[in-house]
Amino acid sequence: MLEYGKGADWAFELLVERYQRPLINFFYRALKERSQAEDLAQEVFIGLFRAAKKYKVTAKFTTFMFRIASNLLASEIRKRVRRPRTVPIVEKTSSDGEDVRTTQFEDKEARVDNEVDLKILAESIRDAVAGLPHAQRTVFELRKYQGLSYREIAGVMTCPVGTVKSRMARAERALRPKLKTIKDELE
Secondary structure: OHHHHOOOHHHHHHHHHHHHHHHHHHHHHHHOOHHHHHHHHHHHHHHHHHHOOOOOOOOOHHHHHHHHHHHHHHHHHHHHHHOOOOOOOOEEEOOOOOEEEOOOOOOOOOOOOHHHHHHHHHHHHHHHHHOOOHHHHHHHHHHHHOOOOHHHHHHHHOOOHHHHHHHHHHHHHHHHHHHHHHHHHHO
8 A cells, every 4th residue: 555655556456456355245245235345345445546645554454444444334334224225126028018027936946955055054144144233243244254353353443452352242142043043954
């Protein structure tokens, strides 16, 4: 980031290459919409682009970057609470020109193989994590998925380390029974 602030374009390309996937994953776990996750990751890079000349090293770069990401995610969640989500209905036009609403169901056989079970498990875990309150979910995701330390997370969330640890403990306590239920269902 410091190199890019000095005018080295290759440095920004390196930042995008290194952090694009973790940012998309961070947003996707919370929003479950790939295109929205990609858009928000782009917004983080726009924020980094704008901040490059003013950037000062006060913490790890990832702390700075995930603070931007966390703020964007909180803003997006607030927008969604105000704006109810709609589900589009598939419409087709028949040969006589009339609109016909159709619903298509996939014909799925019973359990196909272990890969399907793993996908179901991963989605169930994502759903359980998504059900956490925003602050707990953010702490959990930054710690478990991004590998940030408690101190780095405290920097991202601008709160004391003790608060981060407390939120993490509450998140784990809330997830424990949900994950046990998921495990029992798969057995």
